[in-house]
Amino acid sequence: MLEQEGQERLGAMASEAARHVSGQGWLLATAESCTGGLLAHTLTNMDGSSAWFHGGVVSYSNDLKTGLLGVDPALLAEHGAVSEAVVLAMAQGALRLPGMPEGRGVAVAISGIAGPTGGTREKPVGTVWMAWAWPGGERAEKFLFRGSRTAVKSQSVAGALFGLSAFVRQGVR
Structure with a gap:
């Protein structure tokens, strides 16, 4: 469970x-792996979220990444689940979820290694890739977070929310 201060900070970022999302008339979908639904949880803690939040997929396994989000198994084999290519494909898959409006959807995807095990020299614990996708565009960023598993998850959600707000403010469409 996140400490109260952390929950309040995430809540403010989600707000x-x-x-920004509702102001653009967009509908948001999420595709999460290492955060296990924490982003969707944070978003749906807000009253009225059904007006702008479509839903999310917790694709913790590669089978769900391929089956629900349409991630090409070859991308997973070549790059691994924690990679730019895969997180971009996850975000594009979230845009294609049933009921997502064409031309009005925006998506956020997160895949990483929350720890405390699972890291490698190339991808240490705390490595997290995030992607944001919208009609006609996408962007991905790599982060290296520190701390406990819970801290990495919380920092990942904060980064995803910050990135989403920043892109909308900049008029990225």
Whole structure:
């Protein structure tokens, strides 16, 4: 369970992201792996979130990444689940979820290694890839977070929300 201060901080960030998304008339979908639904949980803690949040997929396994989000198994084999290519494919898959409006959807995807095990020299614990996708565009960023498993998950959600707000403020469409 996140400590109260952390929950409040994430809630404030979610509120800002929601204001930007709803202000554009967009509908948001999420595709999460290492955060296990924490992003969707944070977003749906807000009253009225059904007006701008479509839903999310917790694709913790590669089978769900391929089966629900349409990630090409070859991308997973070549790059691994924690990679730019896969997180971009996850975000594009979230845009194609049933009921997502064409031309009005925006998606956020997260895949990483929350720890405390599972890291490698190339991808240490705390490595997290995030992607944001919208009609006609996409962007991905790599992060290296520190701390406990819970801290990595919380920092990942904060980064995803910050990125979403920043892209909307900049008029990325």
